[in-house]
Structures are given as C-alpha cells and as structure tokens.
Amino acid sequence: MxxxxxxxxxxxxxxxxxxxxxxxxxxxxxxxxxxxxxxxxxxxxxxxxxxxxxxxxxxxxxxxxxxxxxxxxxxxxxxxxAADGDGLDAVQKAFIECGAFQCGFCTPGFILMTRQLLDEKPDPTEDEIRHYLSGNLCRCGAYPEIIEAVRRAARMRKSTS
Ligand code: FES
Ligand code: FES
Missing domain, CATH: 3.10.20.30 (Beta-grasp domain)
Structure with a gap:
C-alpha cells in the first residue's frame, strides 16, 4: 500500500x-x-x-x-x-568523569535533558535536577552518579563562563 x-x-x-x-x-x-x-x-x-x-x-x-x-x-x-566542536561538552565530560552510566542505553537522553536543565537553570538544586530528569529512566540504576554528573557539569560550565 x-x-x-x-x-x-x-x-x-x-x-x-x-x-x-x-x-x-x-x-x-x-x-x-x-x-x-x-x-x-x-x-x-x-x-x-x-x-x-x-x-x-x-x-x-x-x-x-x-x-x-x-x-x-x-x-x-x-x-x-551534543559535542562542543571537535571535543566533548561539559555535560558529556562530567558523565564520563563521574561514571554516570553502565550500558549507556539511556545516556543520550540524560545528556540532552541535562543540557536543557543547565541552559534554563545553570545552578540547579538537587530537587530541580530530580524534577528535570524524572522522565528519564536508567535500567542500570546509575542515578547517584548521574546526579553527581549534573552537579559537576554545572560547576564546569560556571568555571568556563
Ligand atoms: S522510547 Fe520514548 S519515552 Fe521511552
Ligand atoms: S546506563 Fe544502562 S540504562 Fe542507564
């Protein structure tokens, strides 16, 4: 048809x-x-x-x-x-440095959502991080590392702005 x-x-x-x-x-x-x-x-x-x-x-x-x-x-x-030119952007670097994934299946979604979060709220509280990422699921359970990566990315962005 x-x-x-x-x-x-x-x-x-x-x-x-x-x-x-x-x-x-x-x-x-x-x-x-x-x-x-x-x-x-x-x-x-x-x-x-x-x-x-x-x-x-x-x-x-x-x-x-x-x-x-x-x-x-x-x-x-x-x-x-998502990369910054030829290099990784702050969010990608932070996810790697914090080991914020295991299988990586969910990671693209978390990275793009984190990018939107930090564009809107450069210095998010933990509640704001959890709220923004509440629609993203990680079957490997890397949530503590993901939240730490978001915090680290926020600090990295601040130090280069
Ligand atoms: S595949 Fe779209 S939200 Fe799960
Ligand atoms: S790292 Fe495997 S689903 Fe998130």
Missing amino acids: NTVQRTIRFTLNGEAVSADVPPHWNLVELLQNRFALFGARESCGQGLCGCCTVLVNGTAVTGCLYLAALVDGAEVVTIER
Missing part, C-alpha cells in the same frame, strides 16, 4: 535538510530512516523512559511520541551534535 508522504524542511544539527515522511512516522523513525542517526532510541514507545529524547527548538521532546511532520520549520538537535 502506498502512503502519501509529506515533504518537510528543517534544521538538523545545524544543517538545513529536507525529507519525505509518511504522516504516521514519529521523530525517531525520521532520524533513523532518513538520516541514519541512531542516538535517539525507541525503547518504551510510550513517553515513559526518555531514551528517545531530542531537542526541538531547544526543548527536550520524547521522539517516540512526537510526530515527525511537526518538525517542519524547526531546529532539531540530537545527541550526535
């Missing part, structure tokens, strides 16, 4: 792109099937785990529930662009 596709144009990791998408595709399907970007993964598919986190116009969204066609005209950033 042929599905009518819609052409959308948007900015993906700093580059202007276009793609034809079936109307039922979600954002993860668009990134994986049209751009071979696999950092946002679909796990629960129900908006519960945060593995599919993507930034759309600077706001973290759950890619599994976000219709691909809605990014028409938007600015989309995935974990593949």
Whole structure:
C-alpha cells in the first residue's frame, strides 16, 4: 500500500535538510530512516523512559511520541551534535568523569535533558535536577552518579563562563 508522504524542511544539527515522511512516522523513525542517526532510541514507545529524547527548538521532546511532520520549520538537535566542536561538552565530560552510566542505553537522553536543565537553570538544586530528569529512566540504576554528573557539569560550565 502506498502512503502519501509529506515533504518537510528543517534544521538538523545545524544543517538545513529536507525529507519525505509518511504522516504516521514519529521523530525517531525520521532520524533513523532518513538520516541514519541512531542516538535517539525507541525503547518504551510510550513517553515513559526518555531514551528517545531530542531537542526541538531547544526543548527536550520524547521522539517516540512526537510526530515527525511537526518538525517542519524547526531546529532539531540530537545527541550526535551534543559535542562542543571537535571535543566533548561539559555535560558529556562530567558523565564520563563521574561514571554516570553502565550500558549507556539511556545516556543520550540524560545528556540532552541535562543540557536543557543547565541552559534554563545553570545552578540547579538537587530537587530541580530530580524534577528535570524524572522522565528519564536508567535500567542500570546509575542515578547517584548521574546526579553527581549534573552537579559537576554545572560547576564546569560556571568555571568556563
Ligand atoms: S522510547 Fe520514548 S519515552 Fe521511552
Ligand atoms: S546506563 Fe544502562 S540504562 Fe542507564
């Protein structure tokens, strides 16, 4: 059966792109099937785990529930662009230095959510950290290290600003 596709144009990791998408595709399907970007993964598919986190116009969204066609005209950033130029950004460095992962399946989502948190609240309280990350699940249970990594990233960002 042929599905009518819609052409959308948007900015993906700093580059202007276009793609034809079936109307039922979600954002993860668009990134994986049209751009071979696999950092946002679909796990629960129900908006519960945060593995599919993507930034759309600077706001973290759950890619599994976000219709691909809605990014028409938007600015989309995935974990593949999280680096600072050729190097790691403060959040990525802090996650490595704190050992804030085991299998790493959840890590892209946590990193992008942490980036949004620190953009909005450069010096977050522990309650704010827990609140912002409450939609991200880590099956390996690396939560103490993740919270420490967020604190460390905040300090690193402050010391370079
Ligand atoms: S896969 Fe999207 S929230 Fe779990
Ligand atoms: S590090 Fe394995 S799910 Fe989080």
